[in-house]
Amino acid sequence: MSNYIRQIKKNVWKWENENGLFSVKKYPTVEHAEKIRIIHQKLQQIDKSFVLPVLESAQEDFIIQPWFKGTHPVDYGTKMDRLEVFSLLEQLHDTNKSINWDNQNLLQPFDLYAKWQNRSLKMKEISYFVEFYLGEKKTRMLLHLGDIALKNMQLFNKQDNTILHGDVVHHNFLSNEKAYKIIDFDLAVIGPKEMEEILWMHRVLPAINYDIFLLISEFPMLEKVASKHKEALMYPNELYREWLYAYALPMERKQKFIDQLIPYTNKALTEWPKLCYNLSRL
Incomplete structure (x- = not known):
């Protein structure tokens, strides 16, 4: 060889x-x-x-x-991949029944609210940059969505902590059509599984046109989480992260990324009122 x-x-x-x-x-x-x-x-x-x-x-x-041969990252636009990835996350979170992750002195506690507060502050610091590409009205709307969500967010119950993968982006789940694997535990933390379920829903919603009812029909167990943490699902986390990433890119890569980010943002802002309305109906 x-x-x-x-x-x-x-x-x-x-x-x-x-x-x-x-x-x-x-x-x-x-x-x-x-x-x-x-x-x-x-x-x-x-x-x-x-x-x-x-x-x-x-x-x-x-x-x-x-090396996991013959694999590709999952596609959150595909129902089978959504089902399989959520099953993997459930298995990971359920390991707290066998492993007391709290007592391992290995993983840091995760505070989603504090992370999002910090992300909102960073977005306001670069608002001039976002406004250059989106315009004043859309930028103001984007920042307002974050403020309203944070103001009304429900606290998470931290009594039942478990390991959280910490980065549920699609390319951290691989499939070779026979098996699915989780990779890259670099950002693993401990916290209530509902935090990661919220973050996973944030990742999936853009791939299914922000259809929260479709997601709940596939995962009925998420209805309770979505109902309790509506405001967390209304926080524009994906948009904030992508614009902060765009801001930090070197000039030679920035424009190409932003050319893709603008239509992604416009689509999200168009769908957001309907998403918020549907969440209010839960």
Whole structure:
């Protein structure tokens, strides 16, 4: 077998040697890599096949895993992928029945409200940048949506904490048509599972034209979460994150990204009143 290594991202490589095909990821600190290693070890101890094993490495700031062959990121616009990914998240969250994640001294507590407060403040700081592309009226609406949602958000019950993946973007779930796996626990934290369910709904809604009733018809267990945390679902989290990301991009990449972000934003702002109205009916 050939022996080669190819860089995939700045800190990720695809490595083939006599033993097979592997992904190799370098972490900024040994402590960060150790966090990932322990999470995988604990999940594998309770036989959770939705994660890939972590292999031993002489370099402690590297994580080496078998390459998941023939895979592609999931598509939240596809019902099967939505069903499978939500099942994976349920399995992950249910591990608190076997693992007391609170007592591991491994994961930081997650405060969604504080994170969103900070994100709203950052959006206001770059409002001049957003206004240049969206105009004053749409920018003002975008900021107002965040303020109203934060003002009325219900608190989350933190009595039943579990591990949260921390980044439920579609490309952190891989499928090869036979199996689905969760990857990249870099941002894993602890908190109530409802927080991650809210964040997952935020990720999925743009892919289904913001149809909250469709989502609830597929996942009836989410109706209670959506009903209790309507304001959290009204917070324009995806839009804020994307505009903050656009602002931070280097000039040579900024315009191409913004050319895609403007229609995405216009679509969201058009659908938002209907989404809010439908949430009010729950």
